Amino acid sequence: MSNFLKISGLHAKIEADGGDKEILRGVDLEIPAGELHVIMGPNGCGKSTLAYTLAGREDYEVTAGSVSFKGQDLLAMEPDERAAAGVFLAFQSPVELPGVNNANFLRTAVNSVRRARGEAEMDAVQFLKTVRAATKSLSMQDEMLKRNVNVGFSGGEKKRNEVLQMTLLQPSLAILDETDSGLDVDALRIVADGVNKLRAPDFSALVITHHQRLLDYLSPDRIHVMAKGRIIRSGGPELARQIDQDGYATFLADAA
Amino acid sequence: MPAVTETREQIEKLGQSTYRWGFETDIEMDIAPKGLDEDTIRLISARKEEPEWLLEWRLAAFRQWQKMEEPEWAKVAYPKIDYQDLHYYAAPKKKPGPKSLDEVDPELLRTYEKLGIPLHEQAMLAGVEPEEGAEPRLPIAVDAVFDSVSVATTFRKTLQEAGVIFCPISEAVRDYPELVRKYLGSVVPAGDNFFSALNSAVFTDGSFVYVPAGVRCPMELSTYFRINARNTGQFERTLIIVEDRGSVSYLEGCTAPMRDENQLHAAVVELVAMEDASIKYSTVQNWYPGDENGRGGIYNFVTKRGACRGARARISWTQVETGSAVTWKYPSCILQGEGSVGEFYSVAVTNNFQQADTGTKMIHIGRNTRSTIIAKTISAGRSDSTYRGLVRMMPKASGARNFTQCDSLLIGDQCGAHTVPYIENRNMSARIEHEATTSRISEDQMFYCRSRGLSEEDAVGLIVNGFCKDVLKELPMEFAVEAQKLLAISLEGSVG
Numbered sequence: 001m002s003n004f005l006k007i008s009g010l011h012a013k014i015e016a017d018g019g020d021k022e023i024l025r026g027v028d029l030e031i032p033a034g035e036l037h038v039i040m041g042p043n044g045c046g047k048s049t050l051a052y053t054l055a056g057r058e059d060y061e062v063t064a065g066s067v068s069f070k071g072q073d074l075l076a077m078e079p080d081e082r083a084a085a086g087v088f089l090a091f092q093s094p095v096e097l098p099g100v101n102n103a104n105f106l107r108t109a110v111n112s113v114r115r116a117r118g119e120a121e122m123d124a125v126q127f128l129k130t131v132r133a134a135t136k137s138l139s140m141q142d143e144m145l146k147r148n149v150n151v152g153f154s155g156g157e158k159k160r161n162e163v164l165q166m167t168l169l170q171p172s173l174a175i176l177d178e179t180d181s182g183l184d185v186d187a188l189r190i191v192a193d194g195v196n197k198l199r200a201p202d203f204s205a206l207v208i209t210h211h212q213r214l215l216d217y218l219s220p221d222r223i224h225v226m227a228k229g230r231i232i233r234s235g236g237p238e239l240a241r242q243i244d245q246d247g248y249a250t251f252l253a254d255a256a
Numbered sequence: 257m258p259a260v261t262e263t264r265e266q267i268e269k270l271g272q273s274t275y276r277w278g279f280e281t282d283i284e285m286d287i288a289p290k291g292l293d294e295d296t297i298r299l300i301s302a303r304k305e306e307p308e309w310l311l312e313w314r315l316a317a318f319r320q321w322q323k324m325e326e327p328e329w330a331k332v333a334y335p336k337i338d339y340q341d342l343h344y345y346a347a348p349k350k351k352p353g354p355k356s357l358d359e360v361d362p363e364l365l366r367t368y369e370k371l372g373i374p375l376h377e378q379a380m381l382a383g384v385e386p387e388e389g390a391e392p393r394l395p396i397a398v399d400a401v402f403d404s405v406s407v408a409t410t411f412r413k414t415l416q417e418a419g420v421i422f423c424p425i426s427e428a429v430r431d432y433p434e435l436v437r438k439y440l441g442s443v444v445p446a447g448d449n450f451f452s453a454l455n456s457a458v459f460t461d462g463s464f465v466y467v468p469a470g471v472r473c474p475m476e477l478s479t480y481f482r483i484n485a486r487n488t489g490q491f492e493r494t495l496i497i498v499e500d501r502g503s504v505s506y507l508e509g510c511t512a513p514m515r516d517e518n519q520l521h522a523a524v525v526e527l528v529a530m531e532d533a534s535i536k537y538s539t540v541q542n543w544y545p546g547d548e549n550g551r552g553g554i555y556n557f558v559t560k561r562g563a564c565r566g567a568r569a570r571i572s573w574t575q576v577e578t579g580s581a582v583t584w585k586y587p588s589c590i591l592q593g594e595g596s597v598g599e600f601y602s603v604a605v606t607n608n609f610q611q612a613d614t615g616t617k618m619i620h621i622g623r624n625t626r627s628t629i630i631a632k633t634i635s636a637g638r639s640d641s642t643y644r645g646l647v648r649m650m651p652k653a654s655g656a657r658n659f660t661q662c663d664s665l666l667i668g669d670q671c672g673a674h675t676v677p678y679i680e681n682r683n684m685s686a687r688i689e690h691e692a693t694t695s696r697i698s699e700d701q702m703f704y705c706r707s708r709g710l711s712e713e714d715a716v717g718l719i720v721n722g723f724c725k726d727v728l729k730e731l732p733m734e735f736a737v738e739a740q741k742l743l744a745i746s747l748e749g750s751v752g
């Protein structure tokens with residue numbers, strides 16, 4: 001299935017300070033089923049924007065291009081439909097939901113996608129079992145389930161909570177937006193484990209990162225370098241190691 | 257983006273058909289002619305076979321009312337009510353006050369079934385499985401008020417064995433006249449305000465509760481009010497008395513059919529808690545709020561007040577207000593007994609053209625009295641909501657404390673929320689704390705939820721319930737579940 005995820009000529013803009021600001025300027029990217037791809041690129045080049053656009057955030061307006069996901073027109077779908085179809089975005093900055101119990105949120109989310117996927121909903125007992133198994137594999141305290149979603153979580157806890165959601169929602173396309181930033185080595189390994197457990201012939205991942213460290217655990221298939229809203233270079237895992245050593249400067253110079 | 261707008265429009269079109277209790281029941285009624293004068297009051301009193309003292313009390317209230325002006329200071333606007341254009345008495349034609357359910361008109365029972373209010377004790381005992389880890393639930397005894405009269409009170413025998421009196425107030429007038437005479441109007445005097453005077457003159461029914469010393473009421477007590485007849489005002493009167501060390505939890509729910517014209521509801525609730533007594537009074541109010549253009553709906557002008565007369569008495573008001581076109585309501589506590597405690601937990605939701613002006617009054621009279629106010633206001637559509645709260649520390653209220661927290665959540669940008677705290681401190685050692693916040697449901701929160709598979713409605717529901725959590729947790733469990741559903745329903749289609 002070469003047509004798992006195909007992004008063609010994607011342009012997206014945002015309305016900021018009264019004017020339009022174009023952020024994505026023709027992104028072309030293909031991820032075959034079963035592969036793990038990486039996007040690297042300097043701050044502000046549009047990585048998060050790409051991630052948000054794939055997940056369906058409304059304030060990014062697509063002005064040209066297309067995205068097909070498992071044969072469907074992804075851009076025509078609502079965010080919750082995309083989630084049901086298997087898209088998952090681990091946010092660079094997870095959002096706080098005051099007063100919303102984490103376990104209740106997770107269960108509502110899991111049952112929403114299960115319903116949409118035509119699967120049976122989980123009752124409280126089943127869910128508790130599933131979630132306990134997941135927190136354990138992520139070395140998370142069960143106590144985090146009782147807290148409010150992301151409220152008062154440390155940076156690392158927030159990232160782990162994202163991975164917990166990913167584990168429970170069983171996506172077929174996981175987009176991780178700098179999930180490794182600010183994590184210590186142990187936490188990093190846990191995040192990588194979370195992704196590796198999902199790896200399967202019908203699961204793909206798009207990992208946004210600045211660091212080779214995470215990639216050591218993930219064995220990516222391809223690395224893409226993004227600059228100024230475009231993919232300017234693609235290559236094998238060695239590309240990431242090169243960036244780790246030399247930074248982005250040479251690529252940017254080449255692209256200019 | 258267009259896709260979202262479209263769903264929103266679809267939902268908006270559904271508009272107030274989301275009010276699911278809008279059916280009318282076809283029952284033969286005994287209705288007094290429209291209009292209000294002394295003869296109307298004599299007729300009500302006669303229909304209810306009341307003693308002379310009560311008729312005199314009503315007439316005195318009526319004379320006071322005639323001299324009073326309708327209050328205009330609340331931040332609500334509505335067309336003038338023509339008090340001569342209302343019916344003040346409407347009763348299902350069968351003999352009022354049936355002794356058992358078998359005597360109740362089956363059509364009435366079906367009405368309450370439609371509302372999801374089980375009047376059959378069997379059904380109630382069967383109940384629903386409590387959720388994992390929940391405390392075992394108390395059964396609920398129900399008094400159902402249909403227009404002007406109480407039609408059924410369940411579980412009366414069990415309560416009697418415990419020594420608790422729970423009956424329609426008209427029966428209490430007959431069977432326990434000395435109790436009623438002693439306490440009626442002792443917390444809310446007839447002349448307290450325009451609507452309490454009107455209620456005192458024409459009240460038709462309501463519930464009476466008496467818990468003797470040392471008795472913890474073995475079940476939740478509940479009243480359901482339903483306005484059915486056209487152009488009928490509903491003026492019920494509730495009186496709850498708990499003697500030393502007694503306790504009771506009382507629930508009140510309300511519905512009305514959908515109508516074009518507005519209907520008037522002006523109740524009075526009086527609570528009396530003696531030494532170490534506790535009263536928990538919970539309301540889930542979803543009167544018909546009017547349609548999406550602001551037509552119809554209930555005018556809800558209610559006076560609720562509790563008196564903590566004994567030391568360490570506790571009165572707690574919890575309310576979830578989602579209905580009515582216009583709400584004007586300030587459940588209050590008079591904290592007289594030393595160390596007595598008043599609590600007010602409120603969620604008020606307004607949508608479309610609804611207006612709510614609600615809040616509480618905490619009057620600290622005794623030493624070391626304490627009060628807590630947690631008011632959550634949610635405004636959507638073009639609605640307008642005001643929290644108005646008074647905290648008064650009297651000169652003798654040494655060591656008294658109040659904590660007030662008012663939070664507003666706005667949905668969309670055409671609605672309003674206002675917080676108007678009045679603080680009067682006449683004792684240097686009393687402490688008053690006030691915190692207030694206003695927030696909006698952010699795009700970030702919505703997108704985060706939706707990217708996890710939640711629909712727009714579920715996302716709003718979750719965030720709103722989170723916002724109200726501190727109040728909802730004060731409700732008895734089954735009421736809390738009901739309230740959560742109500743919140744979701746009343747906010748349907750309001751996301752913007």
Ligand SMILES: Nc1ncnc2c1ncn2[C@@H]1O[C@H](COP(=O)(O)OP(=O)(O)O)[C@@H](O)[C@H]1O
Nearest residue numbers: 014015016023042043044045046047048049050
């Ligand atoms: N909501 C927004 N409002 C204004 N500018 C934005 C917004 N989101 C992103 N941008 C701008 O778009 C550019 C790309 O941002 P982003 O996609 O977050 O980059 P990256 O994730 O690669 O660091 C930046 O210049 C950023 O400031």
Ligand SMILES: [Mg+2]
Nearest residue numbers: 047048049092
């Ligand atoms: Mg980013």
